[in-house]
Amino acid sequence: MDYDPGSLSIDFPNLPFSKALHDAEEALVYRHLVPTCVWKFQRWLGIGQEKKHKEAWKIIDDFIYGCISKKRDEMSKNSQSKAYKVGNELGADLITLYMDEVKDRKDTAGAALSWFFYLLSKNPRVLSKIKEELGTITWDCHNISSRNFEELSDELIYLHAAIFEALRLYPPVTFNAKAPAEVDTLPSGHKVDPKMQIIFDMYAMGRMKSIWEEDCCDFKPERWILETGKIRHEPSYKFLVFNSGPRTCIGKNMSLTIMKAAIMTIIGKYNIEPVQGHPIVPSQSIRGYDL
Numbered sequence: 410m411d412y413d414p415g416s417l418s419i420d421f422p423n424l425p426f427s428k429a430l431h432d433a434e435e436a437l438v439y440r441h442l443v444p445t446c447v448w449k450f451q452r453w454l455g456i457g458q459e460k461k462h463k464e465a466w467k468i469i470d471d472f473i474y475g476c477i478s479k480k481r482d483e484m485s486k487n488s489q490s491k492a493y494k495v496g497n498e499l500g501a502d503l504i505t506l507y508m509d510e511v512k513d514r515k516d517t518a519g520a521a522l523s524w525f526f527y528l529l530s531k532n533p534r535v536l537s538k539i540k541e542e543l544g545t546i547t548w549d550c551h552n553i554s555s556r557n558f559e560e561l562s563d564e565l566i567y568l569h570a571a572i573f574e575a576l577r578l579y580p581p582v583t584f585n586a587k588a589p590a591e592v593d594t595l596p597s598g599h600k601v602d603p604k605m606q607i608i609f610d611m612y613a614m615g616r617m618k619s620i621w622e623e624d625c626c627d628f629k630p631e632r633w634i635l636e637t638g639k640i641r642h643e644p645s646y647k648f649l650v651f652n653s654g655p656r657t658c659i660g661k662n663m664s665l666t667i668m669k670a671a672i673m674t675i676i677g678k679y680n681i682e683p684v685q686g687h688p689i690v691p692s693q694s695i696r697g698y699d700l
């Protein structure tokens with residue numbers, strides 16, 4: 410948003426916008442859990458989760474409108490509005506991209522990174538293997554533009570495998586729903602029709618022995634590496650984290666590049682430890698994390 414709310418300050422300030430995002434997501438998940446008439450009735454009465462949703466929505470709108478006005482002012486002051494085009498230093502923020510009508514970017518890579526570092530803190534063996542791999546390539550963690558991260562992908566097999574493994578256990582999009590275009594029969598024999606919503610749960614699928622073998626709950630990047638040392642390609646309908654078919658995530662490669670750049674930079678400079686005693690549990694949210 411080209412705006413720093415200071416959420417990483419040492420005293421973890423209470424940010425209304427951040428809380429509102431969380432509340433709105435919780436209310437949206439709730440709509441999937443109860444019959445439609447229940448949440449619609451709650452909305453009509455202005456009670457329960459729907460009340461929370463309405464209040465949160467207002468806070469989010471006010472915040473975003475503030476950011477848009479600020480950005481519009483900056484843009485109009487800048488006589489060369491072309492300077493705000495995507496990729497330009499001045500316009501390299503999400504709000505400009507949205508205002509440029511490039512939509513559908515999400516906070517997914519951030520959620521994935523949070524869980525990735527959490528898993529590393531619990532699995533020092535994996536952390537040291539990543540560090541070992543990083544030691545085999547030439548790059549400068551104080552100057553991330555020193556290497557082309559896309560090119561680096563072929564050299565960083567273990568890091569790539571560790572990211573996929575974290576995404577398997579903690580998918581940023583935890584569940585999804587689709588409706589058939591017409592009456593059909595699934596391979597399982599279930600009859601489906603366009604009025605139905607078929608919900609598939611990537612979080613659960615990542616932890617199913619029938620899909621990922623007995624050790625499915627272990628964080629084991631090795632499962633993604635073939636004996637030849639290359640990455641094992643799993644079918645997208647098995648690893649649904651980026652969806653499958655024509656609506657597959659178009660940001661998949663970009664997000665992997667972003668994550669690699671962030672991980673390499675952070676690991677190169679810092680030791681990450683979880684705060685002792687801090688409860689870390691997934692929450693019912695669209696982003697699927699609550700650290």
Ligand code: HEM
Nearest residue numbers: 513514517518521581582650651652656658659660663664
């Ligand atoms: C770890 C990071 C990410 C994950 C797990 C992820 C996951 C997904 C999933 C599951 C969908 C399908 C949604 C649906 O159809 O129901 C999707 C769609 C999409 N993603 Fe991502 N995404 C990630 C990062 C990104 C990034 C960084 C971008 C933008 C640069 C992006 C852009 C999009 C777009 C535009 C679509 C819509 C594609 C379409 O419907 O044709 N994603 N993503």
